[in-house]
Amino acid sequence: MKAIVQYEYGSADNLRLEEIPTPEPGDDGVLVRIEAASVNAGDWHMMRADPFFLRFIGGGLFAPKHRVPGADIAGRVEAVGKNVTRLRPGDEVFGDLSAHGWGAFAEYVCTSEEALAPKPSNVSFEEAAAVPLAAVAALQALRDCGQARAGQRVLVNGASGGVGTFAVQIAKTLDAEVTGVCSTGNLDLVRSLGADHVVDYTRVDVTTSGQEYDVILDAAAYRPISDYRRVLRDGGTYVLVGGTTGAFLRVGLLGRWSGSKAMKVHASRPNSADLIAVSKLIEGGRVRPVIDRRYPLSGVPEAVRYLESRRARGKVVITRSTDAVPPA
Template sequence: MKAIVFTKYGSPEVLELKEVPKPTPAAHEVLIKIHATAVNDYDWSMIRGKPYPYRLMFGLLKPKRQIPGMELAGVVEGLGVNATSFKVGDEVYGDISECGFGSFAEYICIDEKALIRKPENMSFEEAAAIPHAAMLAMQGLVDIGKIRNGAKVLINGAGGGVGTFGLQLAKLYDAEVTGVDTGEKLEMMKSIGFDHILDYKQEDFTKNGQRYDLILDAKTNRSTFAYARSLKPNGTYATVGGTLPRLLQALCLRPWISRFHKKNIYIVALKPNKNLSYINELFATGKVKCVIDKPFTLDEAAEAIQRFGEGKHTGKVVVSVQHAPTA
């Protein structure tokens, strides 16, 4: 089978499209014929081996896992002896990060608990775009943020996957939503319904005097005190990712800000696939749609990941996996 492989850390140029052995499922695994995958922060960090603390997970001197990718949509082609959740031919999707990586390939074997059935009305590309970003948005806004009807919400890094799903989920609560990003993303953000749009290159939302009930942050590139300043009393800040020093700062300052400023600071510890069934319902009724960047194929994976890393994408970066027709 074909797969995107890297054997050393570096820019996405280290990625190679290679022939590798097709895997065989272990007892609780299923063999998936992958039709689409997506790019995430983990892929960008894994390939570069940066930030360096991540190498404790990925491998100190060279990558332990040589095929990136943590989201997929595809078809069940084989079952392990103890796999009972699916049957051959089922269309499935999910965030597989708790069970492994390796979705930049034609096939993968993964624990069946990492997957759910894909609705018929959802394309493979749409399904690959949903699990990680939609769950971060859902858990940040609803589970942790406890969003209320009519809330005033700000999303930092609003032009990516988390931001586009976050807007749609917040609008279910009639929230007034401000999105912060820059470049080509601004026009897209306007088109999908953000109430207010800020270009961070032109304006710092932490200094403009506005206060929010809830901030969902996909960047975490400012001081925790700056974020707290932008919250209303008893407001909540929830970060789903960003620079490691800022995340550590948020973790350390959280008790102090809660006690003395009466504002809530949280780092979202993602529970993969937890609310996907609910997202399926929203998708079926047209309340949630996927915003997908320009199309990429597996042999364009390096370009797709570079585009993601440079922040030039709009919505989710999805990679379609084309299979040669069988005889």
């Protein structure tokens, strides 16, 4: 099969398209023919081992432990091991492989059934592949970490990105009043996702507006954490989703002296139960994935570079379709 392979940490220049053996499922494994995958910030953070501590939590100390990168997939079950009970050949599935060996940037992957859930019936494979990591991260950050509730004011910084587009919609399903922060060119997109208020960060500094928020989900991490603390209500929660080592450390340190204002870093916990919860929201028409660009498997390096540029609106998808041509 064809797959993108990485032998050393570094830039997208280290990603190579190669022929490697098609995996075979063991007794507990599921073989999936991948119809589509998507690129996440976590993919390029792992690719570069940035933050450095990723080397110690499954990445590999001196070189990538998992040679085929990529977390999000959607596809069809080809074969299952004898101990697999929830899935069977022909099932359409989607999932996040980041806790189960990665391997999304390939034509096939073997993984655990715990990484997978039935694909939402009303979306394509490409749309389904855009969902798992980002949507579950947004759900957990709002529901579990921020404990967002009906009537609360929720601020989503980076509202037009992969996590942000899902966070705006999921916060609305929780009946919160949502403010989305993004650039000028993305205002209409964020508004179309249901945001009650949209702020253009190139013109308005939301941290000096005088408005306070119960929950702040920061999926951009481009300014000092202390700025957001100013507009966080007493008893409110700031949640950082992703970011650099420096951002993680600042939240950890500031959180020690933040009093009644909670400052937290959210680390996503992939699981099939939350995938199913997100799937129900999609099937109910309450959440939709936003796709910016589509690339073929050979275009993964370019797709990663585009995501690293921080210009992506929603998700960047990798597809088997021959119609996927990298943008000029």
